[in-house]
Amino acid sequence: MGNSMAKRKSSKRTRRTTKNLNLSTLAESAIIGSALTKMVFGVNLASFATGVTSGSASGTGFFPNQDGATRITLPELLGINAAGKWSASRVGGTYGEGNTFTSSVMANVRANAFQSVAVALITPMAFRLVRKTFRKPLGIVRKGLKGTGVTV
Secondary structure, eight states, X not given: OOOOOOOOOOSOOOOOSOOOXXXXXXXXXXXXXXXXXXXXXXXXXXXXXXXXXXEETTEEEEOTTSSOTTOOOHHHHXXXXXXXXXXGGGTTOOOOTTOOHHHHHHHHHHHHHHHHHHHHHHHHHHHHHHHHHTHHHHHHHHHHTGGGTEEO
16 A cells, blocks of 8 residues: 655745846945944944044054044954954954943944934935936846846
């Protein structure tokens, strides 16, 4: 007495098309991410990731732990100094006399919250408006980029 039931078809379908890179969505995400990074860490997204800041007492460049208590970058949090050397004592950053990570973040939030939240709310609306307004010209660009896997 064998099993006479038919094999059930799988309900999970495999995706046949590749996921494209959408430049406008990428730009929108970068603008929102930069605004939120500015609100919390006091620097834009690129400065946070690279550690290169501008407008500090040290000038423009890679000055971790020397660019002010409210400018927090990823290299500072990882404990990397200006010479590119890592030290366990610097992990988490140094914030000067009487400052902590929490006090620095709170100072950044107080100084940048309104502007950053406004950018985070207005950016998607602006991108939606631009996409609707420039639908036909963008269609021509999309046709030209069709085989590359990049869209706008």
